[in-house]
Amino acid sequence: MINITFPDGHAREYEAGVTGFDIAQSISPRLAKEVLSVTVNGNLWDIARPITEDASIMLHKWETEEGKHAFWHSSAHLLAEALQELYPGVKFGIGPAIENGFYYDVDLGEGRQITDADFETIEQKMLELASQKNEYKRSEVSKKQAIDYFGGINEEYKVELINELEDGTISFYKQGSFTDLCRGPHLPNTEFIKAAKVLSVAGAYWRGDEKRKQLTRVYGITFPKQTLLDEYLVLLEEAKKRDHRKIGKELELFTFSQNVGSGLPLWLPKGAMLREKLENFLKKVQKKYGYEQVITPHIGSKSLYVTSGHYEKYGKDSFQPILTPQKGEEFLLKPMNCPHHCEIYKSKPHSYKDLPVRYAEFGTVYRYEQSGELHGLTRVRGFTQDDAHLFCRPDQLKEEFKKVIDIVLYIFKTLKFEDFTAQISLRDPNNHEKYIGSDENWEKAEQAIIEATQEKGMNCVVETGEAAFYGPKLDFMVKDAIGRKWQLGTIQVDYNLPERFDLEYMGSDNQKHRPVMIHRAPFGSMERFVAVLIEHTAGKFPLWLSPDHAVILPISDKFNEYAKTVCSFLNNSDIRTFVDDRNEKIGKKIRDNELKRIPYLLIVGEKEAESGTVSVRKQGEGDRGAMTQDDFARFIESEIEEELKEN
RNA sequence: GCCGAUGUAGCUCAGUGGUAGAGCACUUCCUUGGUAAGGAAGGGGUCAUGGGUUCAACUCCCAUCAUUGGCUCCA
Known part of the structure; x- marks a missing residue:
């Protein structure tokens, strides 16, 4: 006889040679019909394989991985x-x-x-x-x-x-x-x-x-x-219905043109509106956390990227240098914002008292992605990172890292990405030549990330060999409304660029010291994030992000005048509204505007014109009854406030 | 970049070796209609681009470009 221990800790005796199936059968015939595999002492086994010695087991049905x-x-x-x-x-x-x-x-x-x-x-x-x-x-x-x-x-x-x-x-x-x-x-x-x-x-x-x-x-x-x-x-x-390429077209958010080039998105007015709202939202959060906005050019001298190491690593697979009329001058379309930000850091001396400094920029970068890799907005050749570089003292690294985690979590919460995972990417211990920088710095950086995530109580997957060539990172993966996983934000520790750019600060000991850098982008890129947001929401954006808040639908063209006065009233209250004054029946206008995912439809006819009201219909939900124009304006304002409220 | 698929009107898509069609959208007219499609007429296409085969190519062949499913890559 052998002892079989179950996951709940209790054990039972079976004849040696018993199979997973037999054990399931002994528990219930129904279970026996459903069990597909069994873990025996940590190894996955067939349920038909005889177990010959004492073992702890776990039976797996279809429902399990x-x-x-x-x-x-x-x-x-x-x-x-x-x-x-x-x-x-x-x-x-x-x-x-x-x-x-x-x-x-x-x-x-x-x-x-x-x-x-x-x-x-x-x-x-x-x-x-x-x-x-x-x-x-x-x-x-x-x-x-x-x-x-x-x-x-x-x-x-x-x-x-x-x-x-x-x-x-x-x-x-x-x-x-x-x-x-x-x-x-x-x-x-x-x-x-x-x-x-x-x-x-x-x-x-x-x-x-x-x-x-x-x-x-x-x-x-x-x-x-x-x-x-x-x-x-x-x-x-x-x-398929949620595909951001399809919805992006339907809702007129973005487009591509062969004449502009492959992988170079064109943001249409409604898409630009959405993106601008996201950017302003993040700017506001970052301001609270002590970030300062900076602006840098779209190109930089090739030597800048030779210094940073990017040229050596990616130069030949990238957009090739732009040549000036003068011989010997080469500029690169910037593939990264960090070298520019390093130069900003260097533009004046820093005291230990001033650190951390945090430079943020919605910086547009260009990378020559392989043609087979391009995909909608998620993989493009020109995109805007919600980038920031934090320069801090080594003793501030962990705290600073934790603050970045807070920003990312706040963003996910506000945008209702409730299901996400975090991945710590460490270097491959057997392949050091893939990376630049000293072993000591790598170890310090990896330690800081691991501790920061532990102290934040986060569950992280650790992947060795997935680090960037200059440092370890923490990446955030979200699951969208139908369970697909997307990689979004990233936080990366970097001891190497400060070294390469010879960045320093004056310590309390009156000696020069090297700051540590954190690269971070909570959205990742605006393009990718908007794509994921589209697929997550199926184009039904939260009100604050919606390119249009409401559309006014006159019952007949007799009420177009009234509709226009309502429209200008609401526009003056910062509510994004327009009038659908097509010569169509109300049912048709409702249908079309529902399909355009406009959050609120305001129906105006004789009753409303007489009483100065609008009949409110919420997208996907139907009639909400009448409200005065003023009440509706306040209603929208409070809904937006609610969506953006912190904690 | 590699392998496969696709490319016809603004959008979604039919179609044939004898120089093109539908629905939606758009324009005009009729209709003035109360919570998811009112009616009629009309405009709109170098059938991705460039070659080739053929009396004749949107259709067959080749190349290029773009899109797309993967692979490889992803600072």
């Missing part, structure tokens, strides 16, 4: 089996589960490809194979056996993978006619998979290396129930 992982990983094998049948001779790379589904990288061989039209056939084949209820059979093999097997069937990618594995840790999984190198865990059999969808195909370099062969990556998703697939497809539709 581990459960989905096993499900989708098994589905990847099923996809592979389907592809093997449909495309004989196909060679397999890797096929992992991912956040939403799974993929398999395959080499179809010369001249063959998979297109959208083939998706349905593949789905059908997967479901056909799934219904055969084939077991996922695990076997442990020696390295030699593994290489012999895959070598024998010309699976060179698998052989390459096996060569890097240690003998004694290699396992195969076989279902139906398909055998794969795999650690597992997997479902007991294929019948769990009831619904399958091939989502897309894309090229992907073997092992992520652009010098190696490009394989075909087939993305798919599967579910234990058809209804779950249906729901997922609805979610995808919803995401």
